[in-house]
Amino acid sequence: xxxxxxxxxxxxxxxxxxxxxxxxxxxxxxxxxxxxxxxxxxxxxxxxxxxxxxxxxxxxxxxxxxxxxxxxxxxxxxxxxxxxxxxxxxxxxxxxxxxxxxxxxxxxxxxxxxxxxxxxxxxxxxxxxxxxxxxxxxxxxxxxxxxxxxxxxxxxxxxxxxxxxxxxxxxxxxxxxxxxxxxxxxxxxxxxxxxxxxxxxxxxxxxxxxxxxxxxxxxxxxxxxxxxxxxxxxxxxxxxxxxxxxxxxxxxxxxxxxxxxxxxxxxxxxxxxxxxxxxxxxxxxxxxxxxxxxxxxxxxxxxxxxxxxxxxxxxxxxxxxxxxx
Amino acid sequence: xxxxxxxxxxxxxxxxxxxxxxxxxxxxxxxxxxxxxxxxxxxxxxxxxxxxxxxxxxxxxxxxxxxxxxxxxxxxxxxxxxxxxxxxxxxxxxxxxxxxxxxxxxxxxxxxxxxxxxxxxxxx
Amino acid sequence: xxxxxxxxxxxxxxxxxxxxxxxxxxxxxxxxxxxxxxxxxxxxxxxxxxxxxxxxxxxxxxxxxxxxxxxxxxxxxxxxxxxxxxxxxxxxxxxxxxxxxxxxxxxxxxxxxxxxxxxxxxxxxxxxxxxxxxxxxxxxxxxxxxxxxxxxxxxxxxxxxxxxxxxxxxxxxxxxxxxxxxxxxxxxxxxxxxxxxxxxxxxxxxxxxxxxxxxxxxxxxxxxxxxxxxxxxxxxxxxxxxxxxxxxxxxxxxxxxxxxxxxxxxxxxxxxxxxxxxxxxxxxxxxxxxxxxxxxxxxxxxxxxxxxxxxxxxxxxxxxxxxxxxxxxxxxxxxxxxxxxxxxxxxxxxxxxxxxxxxxxxxxxxxxxxxxxxxxxxxxxxxxxxxxxxxxxxxxxxxxxxxxxxxxxxxxxxxxxxxxxxxxxxxxxxxxxxxxxxxxxxxxxxxxxxxxxxxxxxxxxxxxxxxxxxxxxxxxxx
Numbered sequence: 068x069x070x071x072x073x074x075x076x077x078x079x080x081x082x083x084x085x086x087x088x089x090x091x092x093x094x095x096x097x098x099x100x101x102x103x104x105x106x107x108x109x110x111x112x113x114x115x116x117x118x119x120x121x122x123x124x125x126x127x128x129x130x131x132x133x134x135x136x137x138x139x140x141x142x143x144x145x146x147x148x149x150x151x152x153x154x155x156x157x158x159x160x161x162x163x164x165x166x167x168x169x170x171x172x173x174x175x176x177x178x179x180x181x182x183x184x185x186x187x188x189x190x191x192x193x194x195x196x197x198x199x200x201x202x203x204x205x206x207x208x209x210x211x212x213x214x215x216x217x218x219x220x221x222x223x224x225x226x227x228x229x230x231x232x233x234x235x236x237x238x239x240x241x242x243x244x245x246x247x248x249x250x251x252x253x254x255x256x257x258x259x260x261x262x263x264x265x266x267x268x269x270x271x272x273x274x275x276x277x278x279x280x281x282x283x284x285x286x287x288x289x290x291x292x293x294x295x296x297x298x299x300x301x302x303x304x305x306x307x308x309x310x311x312x313x314x315x316x317x318x319x320x321x322x323x324x325x326x327x328x329x330x331x332x333x334x335x336x337x338x339x340x341x342x343x344x345x346x347x348x349x350x351x352x353x354x355x356x357x358x359x360x361x362x363x364x365x366x367x368x369x370x371x372x373x374x375x376x377x378x379x380x381x382x383x384x385x386x387x388x389x390x391x392x
Numbered sequence: 393x394x395x396x397x398x399x400x401x402x403x404x405x406x407x408x409x410x411x412x413x414x415x416x417x418x419x420x421x422x423x424x425x426x427x428x429x430x431x432x433x434x435x436x437x438x439x440x441x442x443x444x445x446x447x448x449x450x451x452x453x454x455x456x457x458x459x460x461x462x463x464x465x466x467x468x469x470x471x472x473x474x475x476x477x478x479x480x481x482x483x484x485x486x487x488x489x490x491x492x493x494x495x496x497x498x499x500x501x502x503x504x505x506x507x508x509x510x511x512x513x514x515x516x
Numbered sequence: 517x518x519x520x521x522x523x524x525x526x527x528x529x530x531x532x533x534x535x536x537x538x539x540x541x542x543x544x545x546x547x548x549x550x551x552x553x554x555x556x557x558x559x560x561x562x563x564x565x566x567x568x569x570x571x572x573x574x575x576x577x578x579x580x581x582x583x584x585x586x587x588x589x590x591x592x593x594x595x596x597x598x599x600x601x602x603x604x605x606x607x608x609x610x611x612x613x614x615x616x617x618x619x620x621x622x623x624x625x626x627x628x629x630x631x632x633x634x635x636x637x638x639x640x641x642x643x644x645x646x647x648x649x650x651x652x653x654x655x656x657x658x659x660x661x662x663x664x665x666x667x668x669x670x671x672x673x674x675x676x677x678x679x680x681x682x683x684x685x686x687x688x689x690x691x692x693x694x695x696x697x698x699x700x701x702x703x704x705x706x707x708x709x710x711x712x713x714x715x716x717x718x719x720x721x722x723x724x725x726x727x728x729x730x731x732x733x734x735x736x737x738x739x740x741x742x743x744x745x746x747x748x749x750x751x752x753x754x755x756x757x758x759x760x761x762x763x764x765x766x767x768x769x770x771x772x773x774x775x776x777x778x779x780x781x782x783x784x785x786x787x788x789x790x791x792x793x794x795x796x797x798x799x800x801x802x803x804x805x806x807x808x809x810x811x812x813x814x815x816x817x818x819x820x821x822x823x824x825x826x827x828x829x830x831x832x833x834x835x836x837x838x839x840x841x842x843x844x845x846x847x848x849x850x851x852x853x854x855x856x857x858x859x860x861x862x863x864x865x866x867x868x869x870x871x872x873x874x875x876x877x878x879x880x881x882x883x884x885x886x887x888x889x890x891x892x893x894x895x896x897x898x899x900x901x902x903x904x905x906x907x908x909x910x911x912x913x914x915x916x917x918x919x920x921x922x923x924x925x926x927x928x929x930x931x932x933x934x935x936x937x938x939x940x941x942x943x944x945x946x947x948x949x950x951x952x953x954x955x956x957x958x959x960x961x962x963x964x965x966x967x968x969x970x971x972x973x974x975x976x977x978x979x980x981x982x983x984x985x986x987x988x989x990x991x992x993x994x
Contacts, residue, residue, distance in 0.1 A: 102913065104454050114459035114507065115445050120403050128445055130459050130508035134489055152913045163897065167908040171901040189953035191743070191820030194803070196794045199822065201978035201985055205955045212959050214447055217457045218973055218986040222993060242446060242475050244993030261399045261406030266442065270468065287790065288982040315987060328917075331747075369404055447990065457990070472994075479991040 072096040072388045073381075074162050074176035076153050076329065079108020080370050081361025081377040082182035083136035088381030089180075090143050094388055098174070099140070099147035100164055106140065106147060107133030108184055109207070110370065112214045115235050117262070121371035132370060156333040158354055178356045178384045181330055181344065182377065185362040187232075188322040197284030200291075206232040206320035213239055221316030225293050226250040227281045229257035229264070231368070233320025238267035240318075247271070248312055251279040251295055253302070258322075260368070281317065282309065290317055323366045330359070341365040350380035351387070358384045393419070398436055402428040409433050441465035444474050445507070448493060452485035453510040460493050461507050466500040473498040485512040518544045518681075520870055521700060521709035523688055523723055525549075526557035527664070527856055528848050529715035530671040531863025537678035538867070538884075539876035544709070545672070545680060546702060548687035550980055551940045552933060553668035555717045557856070558943065559792060559824025560739070561781065562664045562772055563755055565854040566603060566656035568623025568631060569765060575834045577626040580854040582861035584658055590860045594670035595888035596663055597773035603659035603755040604639065606809040608649045615759055616654050623656070630657040643752055647809050659755055663773045664856055665943035666888065669933070671863070674886040676932045678879065685981065688716075691726040693842065698727075711844040711870055718789045718827045720835070720849030728839040732849055736789050736825040737764075739781025740798035742806065745817040745951045749775040751810070758809050764826075764853065767802065769810045774918075774946065779806040779813060785828070794823045819951050826852040836862065838869055846870060889927045889945055893919055914964065915957040917950020922964060929968045936969065938962070939979040958985070 072094045075082045078101030086097050105111060110118070113129030120126055123135065140147065151166040160176040187205040204212070204220055210232065212218045224240050226233045229252040237247045250268060255278055257264055268275050276295070282304055283294035297308040325343040327335070336345045336353040343364040344352045351358050360380035361373040393414045400407040405425060411433045412419040421433040435441060443465050447457035466474060474497050483493055487510045494504040520536060522529045525547035533545050549555070564587050570577035591598035607616045616633060623631045632655045639646055639653045646653075676682060683704060690701040691712065700707045714723045721734040744751075749771050758766035770778050782798045799821055806813050829835055829850025839845040848866050855862070892900045892910050903923075904911040910923035928935045928944035935941045938948065938961055947961055948954030954961075962976045962985055977983040 102916075111508070114447060114461075116443050116461060117404070126443070128459060128461055128507040131489060134509060150912070152911075152919075154919070165900070165904065165911050165913075167904065167911045170904045170911070171897045173897075186952050187955050189819065189951075189955060191818055191953055192816075194796075194799045194818070194821065196796045196799055198793045201983035204958070205952075208955050208958050212986065213990060214459065215455045215457055216959055216963075216973070217447065217449065217990045219988045219990060219992065220985070221987045242444075242471070243990045244988075260404050262401035262404060265399045265406075266401050270442070270471075282796065287793075288978075288980045289984060475991065476994050479994055 068173055068175050070096070070175045071098045071177070073098070073178045073180060073384050074174060075099045075180045075182055076156070077101065077108065077182035077184060077363070078103070078106040078147055079182065079184050079361065080110055080133065080136070080373045081184065081363070082108070082180065083133070083140060084374040084377035085180045085182055085360055085381030085384065086145050087136065087139055087143065088378040089385040090145055092382055092385035092389070094385045097145050099145065100151050100153055100162070101147060101149050102152045104150055106137045106149070112211050114214050115239070118370050121369070122374055153329060156329050158334045160356060177388050178358065180380055180384050181335070181352070181357065181359040181363050182361050183326045183329065183363045185323040185325045185366050187319070188324055190319055193319070193321060195281050195284055198287045200284070200286040200289050202286070202290035202315055203284070203317045203319065206236045206318045209318050210236055210239065213243060219243055219245060221314070222246060223248060223314045224316040224318060225281070225312055225314040226318045226320060228252065228320035228322070229259050229275060230320045230322065231259040231263055233318065234259045234263040234267040236318055236320065237273050238271060241271045241273065245316070247273045248314060249273070249295070250275045251281060252277050253280045253298060254278070280304070284317065290315060293317055323362065325363045325366065327363060330363070333357070349383040350376070351383065356387050396437065398433060400424060400429045400432050402432045411437060413437055440468040442468050442471060444471055446475050446478060448478055449482035450485065450487070450510055451482055452512050454513050458483050458487055458510055459507045460504050462497065462500070463503045463505045466497070466502050470498055470500055474500070478504065485510050517697070518542045518707065518709040519874060519876070520711045520713060521546060521698070521707060522713040522715055524555070524715040524717055525552040525672060525682060526555050526715065526717050527553070527668045527671070527859045528851050528862050529713070530668050530675060531859045532713055532715060532848065532866040533675040533680045534671045534678070535863040535867035536870060537675050537680050538879055538882045539871060540879050541874065541876045543680045544707065545675070545682045546686040546688060546707070547682065547684050550684050550937060550977070551935065552672040552682070553665050553943060556825055556827055557664055557668045559741070559822050560664055560853070560856055561768060561770065561778065562661055563768070563770060563857065564598065564660040564662050565857040566623065566631070566659040567626050567628045567854070568619050568654070568656060569760060569854065570626065572622050572625035575836060576854065576858070579834060579858035579861040579865065581627045583854070583858035584660070586860035587660065587662065587857070591662070593884055594674055594886045596666040596670045598660055598662045599773060600658060600660040601754050601771065602655065602657045603757060604643065605654040605757045605759060606639070606646060606650050607652045607759055608647065608809065610651055612759055613652055616652055619654050619760070628656065628658060631655070643754060643756065645751055645811050646756065647811055650809070661755065661770060661773050662856065667856070667859070669944060670886050670888065673932045674884065677886065678882050682933055688723060691723070693727060698844070711846065711873060713846045713848060713866055713870065715848040717851070718825050720827060720847065724839070724847055724849060727842040727845050729841055730839060732835055732847070733830050734849060735785050735828045735830070736791060737828040737852065738784045738786050738791060738798070738823050738825055740794050740802060740823045741778055741780030741821060742799070742802050742818045743820050743822070744777040744779070744814065745819050746775045748777040748814045748817040751777050751813060756810055767805055767808070769806065769813065777813070781824070789825070792823050792825060794821050798823070820953055828852045834858070834862070836865055838873070844873055889924055889931070891924065892921060914960045915947040915950060917952050918946045920945050920947045925961060925964050926968060929965065937977045937979050937983070938965070938985065941965070
């Protein structure tokens with residue numbers, strides 16, 4: 068069985084920064100496991116600019132930001148495996164992976180860094196009544212289709228949720244030829260950055276309606292419209308404000324959830340509030356030698372902060388390995 | 393004399409700027425936490441510009457699109473002309489980050505450059 | 517010209533077709549949707565009822581108990597998930613104990629084995645999350661859960677393998693009897709048959725009245741459900757019912773064969789036979805009422821909601837018989853709950869009626885076994901390793917939540933009566949039915965469908981003909 072000092076689960080911004088930090092602390096046997104066909108994680112589909120102002124003091128796009136780290140990973144000859152799914156991690160830090168290249172493979176790690184990122188909240192959690200037609204996407208799925216595959220979910224778009232991905236997708240859909248009719252936000256304030264409201268909505272005349280939500284989805288096979296309504300301070304729908312808006316696409320940007328299925332399976336304790344692992348001041352979980360960082364820990368607004376946190380986690384993982392525990 | 397309120401988009405802080413303008417000239421900018429705020433305010437009032445990011449068709453790679461951007465900001469009113477001009481543009485692998493894809497897009501003097509490195513697909 | 521045309525590829529039509537394929541008959545199943553299992557059969561509780569609910573002496577009681585008894589063998593023969601987990605009917609008031617006793621007696625009369633009335637302690641020991649107000653419960657150890665999609669698909673696939681033809685996107689518009697033959701006008705042209713089986717679900721009354729004057733009225737009774745994440749799947753270990761009321765068996769809480777937790781259904785009679793939309797009231801009621809007899813249901817773990825229509829007949833009885841005023845029209849209507857539980861017996865009974873009419877010879881080529889889609893997750897790591905080396909597609913995970921590989925998706929598309937839509941794949945291999953609800957897998961599944969079916973991405977549908985997933989390419993409309 069192959070033995071590594073540190074195995075990093077996930078080759079997105081957190082995993083990459085953790086690997087580099089551990090390498091800089093002198094750890095030799097590092098392995099990054101990535102389920103996708105390239106390193107960089109979700110940054111590869113975030114083609115807009117705005118990343119790296121803190122770390123690189125310039126404004127980079129997602130792929131450019133990722134590439135800065137990937138080039139260093141290559142330069143330091145840190146080992147990584149692509150198209151590799153982690154199937155299971157045991158509390159004794161044995162990692163089972165699956166890939167075309169290696170089949171089912173078991174590795175032993177001295178330390179593990181969990182860097183699996185997060186996923187989007189789906190429609191089902193919102194209890195929006197109606198049919199379940201085609202044309203409803205989470206914003207990140209639409210982002211992948213548009214930015215990586217070059218396909219448009221539709222022409223007339225309503226976006227529910229004004230998190231940053233929702234705002235960014237409003238601009239992306241507009242610049243690819245769709246009409247974004249409205250961005251509806253349940254809360255009294257957008258969850259996205261002010262700059263994104265300016266440069267993604269106001270620049271294109273897209274209305275942002277606060278304290279407004281989708282109360283009904285219309286269309287049986289394909290979505291044909293939504294009913295919007297205002298909500299009061301207590302979040303109750305005000306029926307007199309119901310308004311039909313026709314659309315062929317509904318994008319949902321209603322929150323992100325840390326992806327901790329593997330962590331749970333191996334016995335890592337989670338914080339029920341953030342859905343991320345409970346960490347000590349060394350970014351270590353309740354299992355000694357198992358660390359976590361980035362959006363698997365808690366959802367960050369800025370990738371720069373993910374990288375900084377991951378650097379620390381990678382450093383502590385290196386110290387753990389060197390401590391000979 | 394006229395007062396204008398803007399949100400600075402230079403960084404994620406999003407400072408609320410107050411700009412005093414007279415005859416299209418900026419007299420003063422307040423509210424910014426760094427010098428980029430003043431720079432942004434003056435440009436936004438006199439000649440608003442933006443970085444444009446989009447994709448072009450990629451041939452021979454693992455995915456079908458290559459992300460690109462305007463190497464620097466272009467006038468805001470040229471954004472649609474810029475993306476329209478990129479319709480139908482296709483690039484073959486390999487492409488490296490920073491490679492010029494289209495020179496001087498819609499006469500802005502700004503080049504469209506690749507924002508990712510894409511090598512030729514090796515398998516299936 | 518066919519010997520038999522079965523209208524509807526739901527569970528009743530599919531079990532009937534499969535049982536008929538034991539004979540030398542030219543059989544065709546016509547279905548208005550794009551796939552099997554698209555109506556009532558796809559949106560229900562997935563419960564195999566023990567058989568104490570239906571009135572003693574009714575056809576419903578008889579077929580439920582028979583179907584329940586046949587289920588285990590059928591699930592092995594046709595390779596679909598079925599677990600006999602047992603059920604409890606919870607009684608929370610001393611005054612209601614007689615109702616429980618009546619159910620017990622009815623069950624006994626219906627031939628249900630192993631029924632017991634349990635006291636509070638025994639119930640709480642069995643199910644710690646039952647409300648503390650429980651005073652007694654009816655325990656039915658023979659009740660179970662089944663995967664309704666796989667069961668329906670399995671029967672249809674086996675029918676197909678044994679020579680039954682299936683025509684999709686084929687809606688019956690009009691039927692006439694010309695001498696001894698039925699002329700069936702469909703959206704895909706005219707078909708002829710000696711015998712018609714009406715298994716049209718909520719539309720069974722309309723089909724029936726194209727040929728018969730005997731009364732039949734099917735009312736769509738909407739049932740809404742909440743599906744919870746697998747991390748909530750162990751909240752109860754058995755199917756938990758409330759005491760039955762006017763609108764049926766009430767809201768139940770049950771684990772599913774895939775380890776999720778299901779809460780539902782509501783029961784509201786509606787007019788629209790296509791009204792499978794959820795409602796604000798229904799969903800709100802479930803969130804609130806779901807906890808009436810089961811405590812602390814983690815409603816924050818709801819991953820999706822859906823609604824189905826029960827084909828409720830006025831007398832709440834299965835209408836399985838040859839029409840008296842139309843020779844060779846066999847109705848299979850009113851198949852509301854416990855229709856799924858009864859399905860193996862329904863198929864057998866309908867087939868027997870047809871056989872009596874047409875006196876066919878046995879199909880000696882009949883092969884009753886069907887192999888399901890291989891699930892690598894159930895293999896040992898060593899076997900999975902061998903499988904991946906034989907077929908690398910089994911290493912490529914498409915659906916991360918349910919850990920479904922490209923190999924399984926391709927199997928779902930390429931096999932008999934294979935999937936042609938995203939929903940079809942979802943029903944066959946659960947891609948997109950996990951906690952992210954198709955967030956990650958959608959683009960990947962679309963690419964595989966496009967490749968396997970040889971169609972453009974723009975032609976990929978979620979379900980029926982108007983359900984395109986994407987409407988154009990980047991910059992196309994600029």
